Amino acid sequence: MHVLVIEDEERLAHNLAKAISKNAGFVVDVALDGEDGLHLATSGVFDAIILDLMLPGKPGQEVLAALRKTGDKTPVLVLTAKEEKASIIRLLDSGADDYLPKPFDLGELLARLKALIRRGKGQASPQLAVGNLVLDFNTRSAWRAGTRVELSPMEYRTLEYLMMRQGSVVSKEELLEHLYDYNWEKFSNVIEVYISTLRRKIDAGERDRLIHTLRGRGYVLRKGDPQ
Amino acid sequence: MISSIRGRVLALAMLAQFLAMSCAVGFAVWYVHRALWSSLDSELQARAVSLLALVGQADDDPYALDFDANQVNLPSGDLFYVVDPHGRALAGSGSWIGQQAGAQQNARKTWLFKHDGITYRGKALIESPIFDQENMNVPQLRVNLFYAVPATQTQARIAEAMREAVMVGIVSLLVSALLTWWAVGTGMAPLIELASRADKIQAARAEFELPPGTLRSAELMPLGRALQALAARVRAAFDRERQFISDAAHELKTAVAIQKSTLQLLEQGRASEAEYRDGIARALEDTARTERLVADMLLLSAIEHAQQLPEIPGQTSSRSPLEQSVELAIDRLQPLARMKDVQIDLKLDGTHYVTGKEQDLCLLWTNLIENAIQHSRASSRATVELSDAGSDCCRVRIADSGTGIPAADLPHVFERFYRSDISRSRATGGFGLGLSIAKAVVDALHGTIRIESAPQRGTTVEVILPKA
Numbered sequence: 159m160h161v162l163v164i165e166d167e168e169r170l171a172h173n174l175a176k177a178i179s180k181n182a183g184f185v186v187d188v189a190l191d192g193e194d195g196l197h198l199a200t201s202g203v204f205d206a207i208i209l210d211l212m213l214p215g216k217p218g219q220e221v222l223a224a225l226r227k228t229g230d231k232t233p234v235l236v237l238t239a240k241e242e243k244a245s246i247i248r249l250l251d252s253g254a255d256d257y258l259p260k261p262f263d264l265g266e267l268l269a270r271l272k273a274l275i276r277r278g279k280g281q282a283s284p285q286l287a288v289g290n291l292v293l294d295f296n297t298r299s300a301w302r303a304g305t306r307v308e309l310s311p312m313e314y315r316t317l318e319y320l321m322m323r324q325g326s327v328v329s330k331e332e333l334l335e336h337l338y339d340y341n342w343e344k345f346s347n348v349i350e351v352y353i354s355t356l357r358r359k360i361d362a363g364e365r366d367r368l369i370h371t372l373r374g375r376g377y378v379l380r381k382g383d384p385q
Numbered sequence: 386m387i388s389s390i391r392g393r394v395l396a397l398a399m400l401a402q403f404l405a406m407s408c409a410v411g412f413a414v415w416y417v418h419r420a421l422w423s424s425l426d427s428e429l430q431a432r433a434v435s436l437l438a439l440v441g442q443a444d445d446d447p448y449a450l451d452f453d454a455n456q457v458n459l460p461s462g463d464l465f466y467v468v469d470p471h472g473r474a475l476a477g478s479g480s481w482i483g484q485q486a487g488a489q490q491n492a493r494k495t496w497l498f499k500h501d502g503i504t505y506r507g508k509a510l511i512e513s514p515i516f517d518q519e520n521m522n523v524p525q526l527r528v529n530l531f532y533a534v535p536a537t538q539t540q541a542r543i544a545e546a547m548r549e550a551v552m553v554g555i556v557s558l559l560v561s562a563l564l565t566w567w568a569v570g571t572g573m574a575p576l577i578e579l580a581s582r583a584d585k586i587q588a589a590r591a592e593f594e595l596p597p598g599t600l601r602s603a604e605l606m607p608l609g610r611a612l613q614a615l616a617a618r619v620r621a622a623f624d625r626e627r628q629f630i631s632d633a634a635h636e637l638k639t640a641v642a643i644q645k646s647t648l649q650l651l652e653q654g655r656a657s658e659a660e661y662r663d664g665i666a667r668a669l670e671d672t673a674r675t676e677r678l679v680a681d682m683l684l685l686s687a688i689e690h691a692q693q694l695p696e697i698p699g700q701t702s703s704r705s706p707l708e709q710s711v712e713l714a715i716d717r718l719q720p721l722a723r724m725k726d727v728q729i730d731l732k733l734d735g736t737h738y739v740t741g742k743e744q745d746l747c748l749l750w751t752n753l754i755e756n757a758i759q760h761s762r763a764s765s766r767a768t769v770e771l772s773d774a775g776s777d778c779c780r781v782r783i784a785d786s787g788t789g790i791p792a793a794d795l796p797h798v799f800e801r802f803y804r805s806d807i808s809r810s811r812a813t814g815g816f817g818l819g820l821s822i823a824k825a826v827v828d829a830l831h832g833t834i835r836i837e838s839a840p841q842r843g844t845t846v847e848v849i850l851p852k853a
Contacts, residue, residue, distance in 0.1 A: 167639055169671060173646035196828055212635055237642075240633035260635075261642035264649040 159184040159275055159321065160203055160336045163197030164221065164272045165210040166236065174208060179263050182272060183298060183311055183318075185339050192216025199225050203335035204232050205275045208267075211238045219252065226253035233274035237262065260363075272296070279322040286321040289366050289381040293321045300360070307359050312337070320369070320379040329376035333368075353377060391569045394645065398565040399558065406554040417546040422506075422512070425539045426495050429508045433532035436465055437510060440475065440528050441517035448523055450515065450750040452476040460802070464533040469694040470512055481505070483530050492771070497536060504540060507533040546635065575599050579609055586616050588623040632802040633682055636816060647671055681818040685801065688710050688825040692749065704853040707771055707779060713748035717756060726763040727785075729754065732770040737779040740853040741830045749826040752819045753783045753846050760787035760844065778832075786843035795838060800823045823848075 161184045165171040175186035184205075186245050189195035192213040200208055211218035212274075220236060236257040238250050249257055255277075256270050259260060272295060276284065284295040290303045300307045311316065315337050320328060321354065338345050355367065359366055361367045370378050438455050439651065443449035452467055452475040465477040481500040495508045507821035512527040575598030586593055593616035599609035715729055722729050739746070750769075757767040767785040774780035789799060797803045801819040820836075823846075827834040832850035 167643055169667070170639065170643045170646055173643065173650050177646065177650050180650075214641075239638040240631070260638040261645045264646055300825065326731070 159205040160205045160206045161186050164189045192221045196221045207234045209236050235279040324379045327376050327378045394569045410550045410554045413550045414547045421539050440515045447520045462535045466531040468529045500755050505533040506536040506538045513852040581611050644671040685822050704738050710746035711750050713747050727758045727761040729764045730768045734772045738849045752823045757785035761785045780850045784845040789840040791836040
């Protein structure tokens with residue numbers, strides 16, 4: 159998963175980025191002002207956006223409005239120091255998905271962020287299942303037919319993304335965009351490596367193969383026929 | 386003690402009314418009194434003279450007088466006494482004249498007296514020549530005639546007229562009291578409405594609409610306008626404070642959020658000793674930043690607050706040479722200037738004295754010069770120039786040739802917590818309070834501060850302070 163943090167306090171932004179990547183295993187990009195934030199947000203590669211309200215350049219409220227105007231559906235979690243009800247209502251009404259008042263608890267922020275991403279991908283349960291492959295979003299672990307599958311962090315992230323988007327064709331570019339930060343191009347070859355390792359760890363010895371490659375189009379995770 | 390304007394106006398109006406009414410009643414009574422008595426007196430005179438006509442020369446003695454008693458036709462109740470100068474009574478009775486005769490005889494006046502319980506008006510015709518003297522060989526014969534008529538009726542009429550006049554006076558006094566009470570009440574109504582509206586002014590919603598009655602009243606208009614202005618000032622001050630509290634809360638919450646996230650990050654997962662040390666160092670940095678924020682906010686509040694307190698001359702402020710505080714500030718900032726490779730030029734022009742605490746002045750120059758250094762490019766110069774500004778002011782101009790401030794931000798730079806460019810203030814670690822503090826100090830010193838800037842060309846701040 160790829161998360162954008164738009165926060166002008168550099169220290170806070172980096173603390174957030176570190177916590178998210180360390181605890182949820184997500185990739186994080188940071189923007190320190192509203193203009194940069196909006197520019198990055200509209201690229202459409204993010205699975206969630208954390209947005210501070212008081213921003214130089216462009217206030218958070220405007221970033222949010224501009225983003226929603228482009229039709230972008232990325233879940234947005236707003237950080238605010240204003241706790242007046244009216245301000246919160248205005249925020250949610252203008253397209254925010256959730257908010258946290260400052261000073262917030264990192265644990266709560268991570269939980270809300272994960273829930274937002276899950277919902278954004280159309281998943282309600284933190285346990286994702288395809289056939290007898292189960293992935294636990296909270297403990298970041300995978301089971302195949304009741305047996306724990308040991309995965310490296312990068313393998314897990316790749317599988318997590320495919321599971322979230324289960325049934326849909328995911329291109330290599332999409333995987334790269336959502337699993338790496340902005341300079342993902344240099345990683346373009348590693349995807350094939352992770353996919354083949356995943357396939358070996360998950361599908362080996364199983365009758366139903368779940369990871370399918372569609373030549374020239376990408377990958378799909380589903381039970382049964384890839385088409 | 387509370388006294389009512391209405392009551393006082395009423396009392397005053399009543400007093401004036403009473404005096405005027407008393408004069409009018411007094412005059413009326415006096416006039417009626419005079420008219421009635423004078424009419425009675427003329428009646429008295431006429432009757433006395435008609436009686437006098439009955440006195441004639443005695444037929445038998447040309448020197449003697451005779452009274453024709455047969456022709457006496459007097460209204461009943463009248464008293465008379467006719468006597469010749471030698472004291473020989475000719476007619477009537479002298480018993481009623483009593484002692485008064487002596488006193489009144491020569492006065493040719495009328496007088497009042499009581500006889501048998503009835504008040505009379507008396508008149509004396511002393512040594513009156515008789516009309517009917519046929520024999521001119523004897524000297525003019527004279528007679529003394531006393532006459533009196535009952536005065537009861539006249540007295541009663543005077544008393545009645547007096548009663549009526551006083552009645553009319555009292556009634557008109559009452560009517561005018563009511564009218565005054567009503568008029569003052571009506572006149573005061575807009576004032577009372579104004580007061581009740583003024584009473585509703587609250588800091589949070591200091592809306593004040595002038596009641597229509599006030600707009601029509603020339604006397605209440607200034608008060609209404611003053612109240613309106615007061616309400617506007619209260620509202621503005623309250624809005625400013627609320628904005629400040631909201632901004633301060635935002636800054637503090639952010640500062641706490643940073644500290645909290647740094648510590649929570651350390652708490653999550655297992656960290657090595659080096660990571661812990663690093664984390665603690667960062668948490669301390671965050672704490673120092675929060676401390677600086679709180680100190681700046683308190684400083685600003687203290688200066689802004691002090692500006693509203695009366696200054697005791699010689700105790701809080703003193704006459705101090707401007708150069709001294711400027712040089713002190715430059716001295717303190719030299720390490721920063723060297724670090725940023727900025728040269729500070731000080732241009733002096735004589736000695737200038739201003740009134741102010743040295744530490745306030747030093748704070749002011751430090752803030753402004755630090756800004757100049759922070760926004761200067763490496764190996765550039767910043768100038769601090771002291772000069773006269775007219776005969777009673779002096780000017781301090783601090784100029785840099787640095788990044789400048791965008792025109793759109795210029796009007797806001799003195800606002801608290803305003804940061805025109807985040808990357809700039811992040812680099813300098815500012816909270817957007819430096820220029821607010823500078824302005825508060827200048828305001829407290831009764832000076833002015835002005836800022837000019839062109840992006841990429843530099844910024845000039847000009848402070849003008851009154852000379853001591």
